[in-house]
Amino acid sequence: LRHGTIITLGNGGPRFVVLAPGRHDETLVIKPPSKKQRFGSDTMEIMREELGISDGQGVDQMLISQRKRTNRVVLGMGASLLLLLCLTIWALSQLGGETLAEMRQTLRNEIAAERQTWQDEKVALQKAIDDRRQQLEADRSRLEASIDELRQGDRKAAGTLEQLQAELVDTHTALERFNPVNLEKSRLSEVQSVENAVVLVEVRKTYRDEETGKLLHLTETATGKAVPNMDDEGEELARESTGSGFCLNNEGWILTNAHVALKKGQPDSLVDGPLKLSAEVDLKVVFSGTEKRYSARLVDWRAEGSEDLALLKIEPFAGMPHLDSLDVEAVRPERGTEVFLIGFPLGKQAMQQGETVIASTFRGIVSRHVEEYVQVDAAVHPGASGGPVIDGQGNVVGVVVGMQATDSYGGGSSAMGFIIPIASAGKIWPPRH
Numbered sequence: 001l002r003h004g005t006i007i008t009l010g011n012g013g014p015r016f017v018v019l020a021p022g023r024h025d026e027t028l029v030i031k032p033p034s035k036k037q038r039f040g041s042d043t044m045e046i047m048r049e050e051l052g053i054s055d056g057q058g059v060d061q062m063l064i065s066q067r068k069r070t071n072r073v074v075l076g077m078g079a080s081l082l083l084l085l086c087l088t089i090w091a092l093s094q095l096g097g098e099t100l101a102e103m104r105q106t107l108r109n110e111i112a113a114e115r116q117t118w119q120d121e122k123v124a125l126q127k128a129i130d131d132r133r134q135q136l137e138a139d140r141s142r143l144e145a146s147i148d149e150l151r152q153g154d155r156k157a158a159g160t161l162e163q164l165q166a167e168l169v170d171t172h173t174a175l176e177r178f179n180p181v182n183l184e185k186s187r188l189s190e191v192q193s194v195e196n197a198v199v200l201v202e203v204r205k206t207y208r209d210e211e212t213g214k215l216l217h218l219t220e221t222a223t224g225k226a227v228p229n230m231d232d233e234g235e236e237l238a239r240e241s242t243g244s245g246f247c248l249n250n251e252g253w254i255l256t257n258a259h260v261a262l263k264k265g266q267p268d269s270l271v272d273g274p275l276k277l278s279a280e281v282d283l284k285v286v287f288s289g290t291e292k293r294y295s296a297r298l299v300d301w302r303a304e305g306s307e308d309l310a311l312l313k314i315e316p317f318a319g320m321p322h323l324d325s326l327d328v329e330a331v332r333p334e335r336g337t338e339v340f341l342i343g344f345p346l347g348k349q350a351m352q353q354g355e356t357v358i359a360s361t362f363r364g365i366v367s368r369h370v371e372e373y374v375q376v377d378a379a380v381h382p383g384a385s386g387g388p389v390i391d392g393q394g395n396v397v398g399v400v401v402g403m404q405a406t407d408s409y410g411g412g413s414s415a416m417g418f419i420i421p422i423a424s425a426g427k428i429w430p431p432r433h
Contacts, residue, residue, distance in 0.1 A: 003019065004017065004018065005018040006018075190392075190393060191340050191342070191361055191390065191394070193394060194246070194323065194340075194342060194388060194390050194396070195288055195342050195361060196287070196321040197321045197322050197388075198244060198245070198246045198287070198342050198343065198344075198359045198388065199244070199247060199254060199285040199286060200243075200244065200285065200288070200344045200347065200359075201242060201243045201244060201245045201254075201256055201261065201284075201285055201296075201386060202283070202284045202286070202293070203242065203243070203260065203261065203262075203281060203282070203283060204238050204239075204240050204281070204282040205239045205240075205241075205263070205279055205280070205281050205282075206236055206237065206279070206282075207237060207277040207278070207280070208278050209230055210276040211276065214230045214231075215236050215237075216228055216229075216230060216236070217230070217231070217232055217233055217236055218235055218236075218237050219233045219234035220234065241260070241263075242260075242347025242383050243256055243257060243259075243260030243261075243383060243384075243385050243386045244256065244260070244343035244344050244359075244383065244384055244385060244386040244400065245260070245285065245312065245386045246323065246342075246388045246396075247287075247320065247321060248322065248429065249322050249323065249326075250316055250322050251316055252315055252316040253311060253312070253313055253429075254296065254311070254313070254314065255310075255311060255312075255399065255425060255429065256309075256310050256312060256385075256386030256399075257308050257309065257385045257386040257399065258302055258303035258308045258309055258310045260310065260385050261281075261298050261310040261312060262279075262281055262298060262301060281298065283295070283297065283298060283312060285314060286357050287320075287321055288344075288357060288358060289357075289358060289359075290357070291357070294315070294317075295315075296313065297312065298311075299312065300431065300432070302427060305372075306371065306372035306420070307424065307427070308420060309399065309420065309425055309428055310428075311428045311429065311431060323396065326425070326429065327395065328422060328423055328425050328426035329423060329426065330395065330397060330421075330422055330423060331421075331423070332374055332397070332398070332421035333366045333391060333397045333398070333421075334366065335365075335366050335367065335368060336365055336366060337365060337366045337391060337397075338363070338365055338391065339363075339365065339376055339378065339389050339390065339397065340361055340362070340363055340378075340389070340390050341361070341362040341364070341376065341378045341380065341384065341387060341389050341400055342361050342362075342387050342390070343359060343383065343384035343385070343386070343387025344357060344359055344360065344383050344384065344387070345381030345382070345383050345384045346382060346383045347382075347383035359387075360384075362379055362380075362384075363378060364377045364378025364379075364417075365377055365378075372420070372424070373418045373419065373420065374398055374418065374419045374420075375416060375417070375418055376417045376418075377416075377417075378417055380400060380402070380403035380416075380417030381403070382403075384400050385400055385401060385402060386399060386400060387399070389419045396422050397422055398419035398422050399419060399420045399422065399424075400418075400419055401418050401419060401420045402417075402418050403417050403418065404416040
């Protein structure tokens, strides 16, 4: 702060003027007032006394003196600059009398001086480097001695040693997470977690006469031909199929394909006459690694255009496997993304362990985007429809919907599978009713 400095506190706040005969770079401590004096009405008198300012010297006079002093400084600087300019012009005029050889010698002398300065700085830098290295070596020796002291069982340092050992263990554990083998194990554990929530969907479809309420049956003739009838003779005409799905949460909601849960249409080619048949669908699900069947009901069914999704509901039970979360706003995976397809290829026709069903996992990458679908290079088989597709972090990115056969018979397996991006499930999940 300098004499005459004006300080404003805030916009439009109080303004203060510094009263001091000289510059003050440090805080000035005001001595406590005497018994006859007190802070408040005598504060200005105390401050003037400490700063050596007479009572008659007012703020206006101080500001005028400061302004005059500033003007004198400015005039002095202007005169100095003018004198310097004149000396420069004079020196340039004298330069013409100096020979070219003298100028070269002057430049050589200046270059030699600069080179010597650079050499001196280089020597000084090398010395500083050597000193720093010696200091670090000394520090290393000191630290090694301290570590030896800790290892010798110094009781005062026992706690520090244990803390260092614990930090070393934590660091080793953290490094192990980045081990490629452990990263692969972690990825496969995410696959296993989702696989436990995958279910085999079993569908049994029968047909009932809307007028009589009787089920459509089949009887076998002498020639071995099956003939439909409505007289409860023979066996019920039932069409069975399987697919895949996965449990979304602990309330028993299951997502699958629409064509897995319910195929539209009636067996008109098997029945002669104007019968009106209504389809009755019995749905059951069984979790991967188990054999118990759970009855399911169809809650939502979407099969318009590229939509092919259905929402089933079962009664929840203790320990029911399910996903931890489902992000229906996730963008569809980019080309080259590693994905895992989980489901039940060939359904009941595939080899199982007795009544226990076991889901299969296929690994591949996203190969391209086709309209609303995503093509993957993992093999897709009949029965895998409705199963989840996850990325390497265990996030569900889509639902298996179908395949494009590549063999000459139009069946078997295919390396061209198609999935529906999980964002499409946002139309039925969460449930509206």
